Amino acid sequence: MNSGPGLRERKKQRTRNALLRAALELFTTKGYEETTVDEIAEAVDVSQRTFFRYFANKQEAVFAVQEMVEARFVEVLRERPAHETPLVALREAVLGAWEAMGQSIEEVVPVELHMSTYQMIESTPSLLAVHMRRSIETEDEVARVIAEREGxxxxxxxxPRVAVAAFSGVMRVTGRLWGAGEDTSLESIRELTGQYLDHLGPALAQDWHTR
Amino acid sequence: MNSGPGLRERKKQRTRNALLRAALELFTTKGYEETTVDEIAEAVDVSQRTFFRYFANKQEAVFAVQEMVEARFVEVLRERPAHETPLVALREAVLGAWEAMGQSIEEVVPVELHMSTYQMIESTPSLLAVHMRRSIETEDEVARVIAEREGxxxxxxxxPRVAVAAFSGVMRVTGRLWGAGEDTSLESIRELTGQYLDHLGPALAQDWHTR
DNA sequence: TTGTCAACTGTCAGTCGCTGTCACTAATCT
DNA sequence: AGATTAGTGACAGCGACTGACAGTTGACAA
Known part of the structure; x- marks a missing residue:
């Protein structure tokens, strides 16, 4: 008889979002390593223990939003028309995922904050490490989708693995260069991605079924 | 008048090697997370503080040998004849570096132990993360070498970056598959690498200067 | 040989990330 | 309303890592 999630659920969501936002805010302003979990908890006025009930560790808070974007990417990839070559489908999926991001992320955290977070990841060794590991975990799933597409x-x-590995490699390079640059806009990373992928395209785009 | 390094230097080297070996031995037998720094120090009969004077952190001990292999790889790459296409040079350099490894690593640690270490890295999330980050750091240097080769x-x-990124992506896939497999031999990883790179080869091997 | 200096080390205290436990409160179910 | 269960705070404890200080030991000159 109740519409939507109950009071408990809403309260939980609010706590989680508050923790997430406070964490990202602190991370991006004073640095990841320099921010203690105690500070995050204090900013939201909960105990340190509560933070760890929502996030398994400090890093998980950093990647909570990325998680959403990646899931969206795979989703978009599955919807790409079957006639597209693997590389084209991958390319359009990334650009599409970033497009959709603007709308779906804002509810949790300002896009601006998410972009700052991305740059912080690129410039924080320990986070970059986790970012890389997460990437290859996604890679396997993506390769599976590609294999399926191509039968x-x-x-x-x-x-499939080789192509996705090459694609992912290029994605990382662009992410890295973007993170090191000045232009923090969503537009600039989309442009850079497209440009870099175009260089890989001619080399990998030929149809796998004609030879 | 003295031949070679002094007593102090030799003693230092011995302590470091002992720590390294004890660490890898413990890591590979009882697991990385399950091994405490105290145990490593105890095994070599030094204080925990001393361990941290030789290695900035627990992870650094894991990658000490990898560091040597990577350095060797870049070295071999620089020596490849100029007429080889970038991908061929990269391919031959990896295979060559592993070849040379057998000889140069044994002085520090048994090759067998090093191979086990590699597999442990692949199956330990936190280490895999660091491994990835280190890879992209090498990537930049490799791209520089390639750019130089091609003028x-x-x-x-x-x-250069795109090609190296694609190449590295493939290297990681092979390393991952090898780590997950049964055959722990040096030969098997060389074979797998060659096979996988062959699939990227036709796609990227054309001479960049003819078009 | 001896004394000085610098490098290497051990000890100790402390911070921080993270986990287990237990008791308490509040939302949900019956 | 009462029983159940989820969410929480408080506290204790472990392991990685750091800083400070003092003791030891090679290197090197007098």
């Missing part, structure tokens, strides 16, 4: 068996045919 | 300016021409 190939991923276990016997290395091409 | 290109890395700042204006994205191709």
């Amino acid at each position: 190939l068996d991923m276990e016997t045919d290395p091409r | 290109l300016d890395m700042e204006t021409d994205p191709r």
Whole structure:
């Protein structure tokens, strides 16, 4: 008889969002390593223990939003028309995911804050490390989607993995260069991505089924 | 009048090697997270503080040998004949570096232990993360070497970075698959690498200067 | 040989990330 | 309303890591 989630659920969501936002705010202003979990908890006025009930560790807070974006990317990729070559589909999916991000993320955290977070990740060694690991975990899933699209068996045919690995490599380079640059706009990273992928395209875009 | 390094230097080297070996031995047998720095120090009979004077952190001990291999890889790459295409040079350099490894590593740590370490890295999330980060740091240096070989300016021409990124992506996939497999031999990883790179080869091997 | 200096080390105290436990409160179910 | 269960705070404890200080020991000159 109740519309939507109950009071308890809403309260939980509010606490989580408050923690997330406070964490990102602190991380991006005074630095990740320099921010203690105690400070985050204090900013939201909960105990340190509560923070760890919402996030398994300090890092998890950093990547909570990225998580959403990645999930969205895979989702968009699955929806790409079957006639597109793997690389084209991948390319359009990334650009599409960033497009959609603007709308869906804002509810949790300002996009501006998310972009700052991304740059912080790129410039914080320990976070960059986790970012990389997360990437390869996604990579496997993406390779599976590609293999499916092309009707190939991923276990016997290395091409899906190889192509996705190459694609991901390029994605990381662009992310890194963007993070090191000045222009923090969403537009600039989309442009850079497109440009870099275009260089890989001619090399990998030929149809796998004609040879 | 004295041949070689002094007593102090030798003693230092011995302590470091002992720590390194004890650490890897413990890591690979009882697991990385399950091994405390205290245990490592105790195994070598020094204080915990001394361990941290040789290694900035627990992870650094894990990657000490990898560091040598990577340095060797870059070295071999620089020596590859100029007429080879970038991808061929990269390919031969990896295989060559592993070849040379057998000889140069044994002085510090048994090769067998090093291979186990590699597999442990692949199966330990926090270590895999660091491994990834280290990879991209090497990537930049490798891209520089490639750009130099081809007489290109890395700042204006994205191709060196893109090619190296794609190459590195494939390298990581092979390393991951090898780590997950059964065959722990040096030979098996070399074979897997060659095989996987062959799939990227046809796509990226064309000479950059003819078009 | 001896004394001085600098490098290397051990000890101790302390911070921070993270986990387990337990008791208490408040939302949900019956 | 009473029982159940989720969410929380307080506290204790572990392990990685750091800073400060003092003791020891090679290196090197007098």
